[in-house]
Amino acid sequence: EAGVVQSPRYKIIEKKQPVAFWCNPISGHNTLYWYLQNLGQGPELLIRYENEEAVDDSQLPKDRFSAERLKGVDSTLKIQPAELGDSAVYLCASSFGMRTSGTIYEQYFGPGTRLTVT
Amino acid sequence: AQSVTQLDSQVPVFEEAPVELRCNYSSSVSVYLFWYVQYPNQGLQLLLKYLSGSTLVKGINGFEAEFNKSQTSFHLRKPSVHISDTAEYFCAVINAGGTSYGKLTFGQGTILTVHP
Numbered sequence: 001e002a003g004v005v006q007s008p009r010y011k012i013i014e015k016k017q018p019v020a021f022w023c024n025p026i027s028g029h030n031t032l033y034w035y036l037q038n039l040g041q042g043p044e045l046l047i048r049y050e051n052e053e054a055v056d057d058s059q060l061p062k063d064r065f066s067a068e069r070l071k072g073v074d075s076t077l078k079i080q081p082a083e084l085g086d087s088a089v090y091l092c093a094s095s096f097g098m099r100t101s102g103t104i105y106e107q108y109f110g111p112g113t114r115l116t117v118t
Numbered sequence: 119a120q121s122v123t124q125l126d127s128q129v130p131v132f133e134e135a136p137v138e139l140r141c142n143y144s145s146s147v148s149v150y151l152f153w154y155v156q157y158p159n160q161g162l163q164l165l166l167k168y169l170s171g172s173t174l175v176k177g178i179n180g181f182e183a184e185f186n187k188s189q190t191s192f193h194l195r196k197p198s199v200h201i202s203d204t205a206e207y208f209c210a211v212i213n214a215g216g217t218s219y220g221k222l223t224f225g226q227g228t229i230l231t232v233h234p
Binding site for chain 1: 122127150152154159160161162163164167169208210212214221222224225226227
């Protein structure tokens with residue numbers, strides 16, 4: 001079974017440029033998460049989707065970050081414009097849904113995209 | 119809101135020695151607990167989880183953890199480590215109720231380095 005797929009794995013851009021990350025979750029997982037992991041820190045949730053709906057985006061800096069999951073499968077996270085402080089690893093994870101079932105399911109993580117802003 | 123504290127940022131140990139990585143949490147509601155491992159340039163892999171039942175949980179690669187509700191701890195242990203266990207380990211909690219239901223919160227991570 002294929003795991004969570006993310007691309008690109010590495011990205012180097014200059015500040016003020018836009019950047020986008022793509023994630024394809026495990027087949028059958030209707031919940032998708034984007035996390036930010038700064039160097040030496042644990043991941044922090046940016047946004048959680050259940051199907052197409054963003055059910056928790058309270059930690060997403062909406063002035064420059066946006067995300068979409070139009071068909072309830074793959075997702076794109078965008079930063080425009082990028083700042084030096086955005087250099088980090090962006091992780092995508094997926095799981096079975098919990099909001100409708102009320103059950104907590106394990107999250108499976110992708111390898112991440114390492115962003116360097118110069 | 120819940121929080122997780124990993125008490126050691128780095129743990130050096132010799133091969134075949136036992137190891138314990140410490141984790142404490144705080145939450146106003148019941149929680150589920152997890153340990154993840156992250157190898158360099160890779161994503162997080164689940165080692166083990168506590169949802170309910172026996173407080174001693176066994177995971178992959180010979181790791182185990184014990185949930186202690188009174189001390190709000192979930193320490194990770196392995197009786198004999200290998201060089202290949204060198205990685206960063208994250209403790210995480212999910213609220214089983216309340217307004218943060220389902221939100222996974224991670225600790226800061228512990229870097230385990232196994233020396234020959």
